[in-house]
Amino acid sequence: MKTFLAILRRVGRRLLFSLPALLGVVVVTFVLMRVLPGDPAVFFAAGPSAGKAEIDELRHQMGLDKPMPVQLVRYLGDVATGNLGRSLTTGQPVVADMRARLPASLELTCTALVIALFLSIPLGVAAALRPGSPIDHGVRMLCTLGVCVPTFVSGLLLIYVFYYLLGWAPDPTARIDIFASTPPDITGFYLIDFALTGDWQGWWAAFTQLLLPAFTMALFVLAPLARMTRASMLAVLGSDFIRTANALGLKPLRIVVAYALRNALLPVLTITGIVFSTMLGANVLVEKVFSWPGVASYALDALLASDYAPVQAFVLLMATIFVLVNVLIDILYGVADPRVSVE
Amino acid sequence: MTAPLLQVEDLKVDFSTRNGIVRALHGIGFTLHAGETLGIVGESGSGKSVTSLAVMRLLDRAGRIAGGRVLFQGRDITRAAPGDLRSLRGAAMSMIFQNPRAALNPIRTVAQQIMDVLRAHRRIDAAEARQQALDLLKAVRIRDPERRMSAYPNELSGGMCQRVMIAMAIACEPALLIADEPTTGLDVTTQKVVMDLLAGLTAERGMAVILITHDLGLAARYCGAIAVMEQGRIVEQGPTEALFRDAQHPYTRRLIAASPTRRSTLADLAQGAPPVEPVSRPPPPPGTGPLLEVQKLVKLYSGTRAVDDVSFTISAGGSLGLVGESGSGKTTLSRMICRLIDADGGDVVFQGESIGHIPARDFHKAPQRRDVQIVFQDPTDSLNPRFTAFDSIAHPLRRLEGMRDGSALTARVTEAASRAGLEPALLGRFPHQLSGGQKARVGIARAVAPRPKLLLLDEPTAALDVSIQAVILQLLDRLRREDDLALLFVSHDLNVVRMMCDQMVVLQAGKIVEAGPSMRVFEAPGAEYTRTLLDAIPHFEPNAAPADRVDA
Numbered sequence: 001m002k003t004f005l006a007i008l009r010r011v012g013r014r015l016l017f018s019l020p021a022l023l024g025v026v027v028v029t030f031v032l033m034r035v036l037p038g039d040p041a042v043f044f045a046a047g048p049s050a051g052k053a054e055i056d057e058l059r060h061q062m063g064l065d066k067p068m069p070v071q072l073v074r075y076l077g078d079v080a081t082g083n084l085g086r087s088l089t090t091g092q093p094v095v096a097d098m099r100a101r102l103p104a105s106l107e108l109t110c111t112a113l114v115i116a117l118f119l120s121i122p123l124g125v126a127a128a129l130r131p132g133s134p135i136d137h138g139v140r141m142l143c144t145l146g147v148c149v150p151t152f153v154s155g156l157l158l159i160y161v162f163y164y165l166l167g168w169a170p171d172p173t174a175r176i177d178i179f180a181s182t183p184p185d186i187t188g189f190y191l192i193d194f195a196l197t198g199d200w201q202g203w204w205a206a207f208t209q210l211l212l213p214a215f216t217m218a219l220f221v222l223a224p225l226a227r228m229t230r231a232s233m234l235a236v237l238g239s240d241f242i243r244t245a246n247a248l249g250l251k252p253l254r255i256v257v258a259y260a261l262r263n264a265l266l267p268v269l270t271i272t273g274i275v276f277s278t279m280l281g282a283n284v285l286v287e288k289v290f291s292w293p294g295v296a297s298y299a300l301d302a303l304l305a306s307d308y309a310p311v312q313a314f315v316l317l318m319a320t321i322f323v324l325v326n327v328l329i330d331i332l333y334g335v336a337d338p339r340v341s342v343e
Numbered sequence: 344m345t346a347p348l349l350q351v352e353d354l355k356v357d358f359s360t361r362n363g364i365v366r367a368l369h370g371i372g373f374t375l376h377a378g379e380t381l382g383i384v385g386e387s388g389s390g391k392s393v394t395s396l397a398v399m400r401l402l403d404r405a406g407r408i409a410g411g412r413v414l415f416q417g418r419d420i421t422r423a424a425p426g427d428l429r430s431l432r433g434a435a436m437s438m439i440f441q442n443p444r445a446a447l448n449p450i451r452t453v454a455q456q457i458m459d460v461l462r463a464h465r466r467i468d469a470a471e472a473r474q475q476a477l478d479l480l481k482a483v484r485i486r487d488p489e490r491r492m493s494a495y496p497n498e499l500s501g502g503m504c505q506r507v508m509i510a511m512a513i514a515c516e517p518a519l520l521i522a523d524e525p526t527t528g529l530d531v532t533t534q535k536v537v538m539d540l541l542a543g544l545t546a547e548r549g550m551a552v553i554l555i556t557h558d559l560g561l562a563a564r565y566c567g568a569i570a571v572m573e574q575g576r577i578v579e580q581g582p583t584e585a586l587f588r589d590a591q592h593p594y595t596r597r598l599i600a601a602s603p604t605r606r607s608t609l610a611d612l613a614q615g616a617p618p619v620e621p622v623s624r625p626p627p628p629p630g631t632g633p634l635l636e637v638q639k640l641v642k643l644y645s646g647t648r649a650v651d652d653v654s655f656t657i658s659a660g661g662s663l664g665l666v667g668e669s670g671s672g673k674t675t676l677s678r679m680i681c682r683l684i685d686a687d688g689g690d691v692v693f694q695g696e697s698i699g700h701i702p703a704r705d706f707h708k709a710p711q712r713r714d715v716q717i718v719f720q721d722p723t724d725s726l727n728p729r730f731t732a733f734d735s736i737a738h739p740l741r742r743l744e745g746m747r748d749g750s751a752l753t754a755r756v757t758e759a760a761s762r763a764g765l766e767p768a769l770l771g772r773f774p775h776q777l778s779g780g781q782k783a784r785v786g787i788a789r790a791v792a793p794r795p796k797l798l799l800l801d802e803p804t805a806a807l808d809v810s811i812q813a814v815i816l817q818l819l820d821r822l823r824r825e826d827d828l829a830l831l832f833v834s835h836d837l838n839v840v841r842m843m844c845d846q847m848v849v850l851q852a853g854k855i856v857e858a859g860p861s862m863r864v865f866e867a868p869g870a871e872y873t874r875t876l877l878d879a880i881p882h883f884e885p886n887a888a889p890a891d892r893v894d895a
Contacts, residue, residue: 240445247401247440248460248511249433258459259448337450338495 085309103188105294112217124229143223273329353411382562385572386808443504563883603838641688664840667850722782763788780811
């Protein structure tokens, strides 16, 4: 109970300290969007034939004729009250758009991360147990490939092999077959929603749909995770307490898992947090290749259309998630390593 | 006569390194019967740790047994399969290590780690293992064992970690226990307690012990027989008393001579070194105050008084030893005096001028920085690995005297190096190309280069072998005599302080418990704490029977 309270206090303090950073992010994005060339009023005027008066009218409606500081203050007020504006492309409030699309991105990213961890940790451990062996070199090559090949290439390759040649994968567009029914909107995560309603056929359809894009993303982050696991396993395997465990005749599996791996995972945890945030924000290529209705492709479309509100909201969202993930990693670190005091 | 427990015959070990194969052991042999204690002594690089690892078959990938054999309980284990070895290790032979905190898994509790060992060799359930673990903690006399069960190693002191390590090593009642420098890095009093405990426990259980140590006194006190190793060979072995009374091999004699004892003087330590010629110094002009005056220094660390109202003085050319156990505040105090950290109260007066009020971060600009120089504990870590010896020594001259590259700088560096006994040919080398003793000399040359008046030495020989320590101590003493250099010598080794310093200050928990001339403090300690410290030093009398040996 006492530790729980201490953790809670720590989380609260961390969140409080991250507010200035978030404010900074909001301001910088806002300014950046105004500095970029392109005038949304021109873009959204009725057509190329729209006259100057019409554009000016639109600009006035959007508040773009006011000086920038005034716009900023108004925007900050809006953000504080939870109003992130309205997307001009979709015509919906940005908050609603985000709510619809964020679960898609999160579902994809989380699945990809789980796949990446399940692949990279055993690979890293195997490489560290036999440094310089063919296994080690094989893992190194796989990692290099994963980093060098851009996700749109590996994604297309996977589609070509598993959809076109082998026909194992379903049609790689969107989250579910267009003719299949979507689950009732409970959490927005298809896998969870299908499971909650007990529709296991739908669940399987959504799951198979998810696998290709998730693997594409996982391949890309395999390298940092596997290499980090290998490096930190090597360091831990050389440490004194592993020698102690050997000297006292502990079983090899116990030494590798309970003694070495648990210690080696601490730095991997840090990297995982960073990788997760990167994946969520930078998976626009995967989303585009697989027509995945996620937040990243949404933000990219908005950016190309000089649609300020969604881009600003996207950046704010990513910054918030980054902060949350870091706090989470921090807590996990405190739980996993008794040397890190909870306070 | 029963068969010996352990028999090592003509054991040879090779290490493959970047420069080819290096032989670490050149055919060593010894025999150990059940219940006996054997001390293996030698300096770093002599192969004593390799011996123990080879016996346990714990050599790392680069090491290989190239010849000879190890018989344990009559079985040749030199070529035993890994599975067989595992069932031996921990159950029949086990080992405890130097640096106990690192030897324990940082993220498992004490109870879990002891239970891991028990359950690796015995078919018992968790509750039973837990009970046995608790009994073991009681056996190693840890205070408050129930609470320590759920503690992590970082929550325990070094001494307690070593007790946990001992509990793990004796958990399955092995017949042989190898202790590799078990008390190096622990305080003398802790060392005594831990070694007494170890000797008692092993005697009770009839275990044979191999004690590997660089400390002759420790081996003499706790071992029935001793083997002396030098460069991968056992040069001499025999019963402890006979060995010390009548050492045959010149290396053994040198080692015995270099080990400080109760009565040894600096001249005794390094026999054959040129005698120190007394330098006549003009008496200080009357009316001059002390060189350094420490006035009621206080340092607070999160509420506790790490240094509590400490005052003393050092005269020009004098020497003062600061003694105490870890946590006594001696390092904090020395850091305040050399103005690396700020005091929370009191003052430091150097040559009549207060330097205690110059903030530590600005002290490098003060003129007194040149006069107060420091030699740090670890000769390796305190040198920049990217600086050659020349650059390291020239650094203070460039920074403090603004010297530019040129013949003047070269002359000063060479002069400082020669005063520290460092050959000019070594000046172009990087730290990793120098031996421990040579690195210590670079550290000393760097400190004396700006011609300071006060030299602070923070455990300058703690990381060095005894024979090198002897030479370095003589060097420091010569510098003091010749250059009128005052020394403030921080050490946990009372024998060293007695030889080096006229005055001695004993610290405990930040307070001075005793101060006075070294000889007086040593001969007739006034404070109870000083007496405890003195009693804890494992000493040996080469010409007398070891009176207080713990008979195992």
